[in-house]
Amino acid sequence: MSRLEPVTAMASRLLAPNPGPMTLTGTNTWVLRAPGSDECVVVDPGPIEDGHLDDVVALGPIALVILTHGHFDHAECAPQLHELTGAAVVARDPELCIGAEPVSDQPGRSSVAGVDWLTVLTPGHSSDSLSLLLEPDRALLTGDTVLGTGTAVIAHPDGELAAYLDSLQRLRDIAATEVSVVLPGHGPVVEHPVEVLDYYLAHRQQRLEQVRAAVAAGDTTAEEVVRRVYADVDESLWPYAESSVRAQLDYLQIHG
Numbered sequence: 294m295s296r297l298e299p300v301t302a303m304a305s306r307l308l309a310p311n312p313g314p315m316t317l318t319g320t321n322t323w324v325l326r327a328p329g330s331d332e333c334v335v336v337d338p339g340p341i342e343d344g345h346l347d348d349v350v351a352l353g354p355i356a357l358v359i360l361t362h363g364h365f366d367h368a369e370c371a372p373q374l375h376e377l378t379g380a381a382v383v384a385r386d387p388e389l390c391i392g393a394e395p396v397s398d399q400p401g402r403s404s405v406a407g408v409d410w411l412t413v414l415t416p417g418h419s420s421d422s423l424s425l426l427l428e429p430d431r432a433l434l435t436g437d438t439v440l441g442t443g444t445a446v447i448a449h450p451d452g453e454l455a456a457y458l459d460s461l462q463r464l465r466d467i468a469a470t471e472v473s474v475v476l477p478g479h480g481p482v483v484e485h486p487v488e489v490l491d492y493y494l495a496h497r498q499q500r501l502e503q504v505r506a507a508v509a510a511g512d513t514t515a516e517e518v519v520r521r522v523y524a525d526v527d528e529s530l531w532p533y534a535e536s537s538v539r540a541q542l543d544y545l546q547i548h549g
């Protein structure tokens with residue numbers, strides 16, 4: 294268990310061995326454990342590959358598995374983890390839940406195995422995205438809504454820009470008073486939550502202006518817009534940018 298890296302009093306990171314252009318250094322599996330407790334809560338157990346599932350099982354008794362959203366790189370090993378440990382799996386999407394009710398429309402505070410958190414619905418990256426405020430640590434677990442480096446992709450058509458902007462603003466409001474650190478789904482810990490959320494909000498507005506200008510200049514397809522607006526981004530990331538552009542084009546159609 295040498296890969297388990299303590300980050301706050303209650304949260305440790307187990308980095309999954311799935312680095313890539315969208316997963317950065319890999320998926321962060323977050324392990325929440327109250328001081329002195331045998332049991333832990335696992336957030337985003339991650340991919341099965343290369344022994345990651347075995348390492349999660351080896352954490353000891355798992356009281357609950359929480360998914361920040363259903364994307365494969367966060368949720369793949371949840372069913373097998375349930376089979377191996379009996380731990381219930383809770384998510385926003387009922388199809389992903391095993392032995393637990395899905396997170397409701399109006400989630401609140403929860404306490405499991407001495408770990409206390411507030412669940413916040415943060416759709417946008419995906420429709421089922423949620424974030425968790427780990428209360429004693431004032432640590433905010435954001436899944437793919439806020440990443441450790443760069444900015445997040447909107448996984449269109451399931452993900453939507455209007456919802457994403459609302460979610461960022463909701464997290465910004467919480468961060469202003471209650472958050473000392475962001476524990477993202479990928480990349481390093483974010484030490485300045487308010488600054489980063491302000492940057493995310495400004496970046497989305499800036500991209501939206503650029504997409505609006507590209508459409509005004511005659512671009513008609515997402516591919517054309519990406520070529521113009523994402524000229525500053527490595528070409529290998531353009532397929533992902535296209536997903537965000539489609540979400541922005543949808544947004545402009547509705548909101549102008």
Ligand SMILES: [Zn+2]
Binds near residue numbers: 362364418419437
């Ligand atoms: Zn995702």
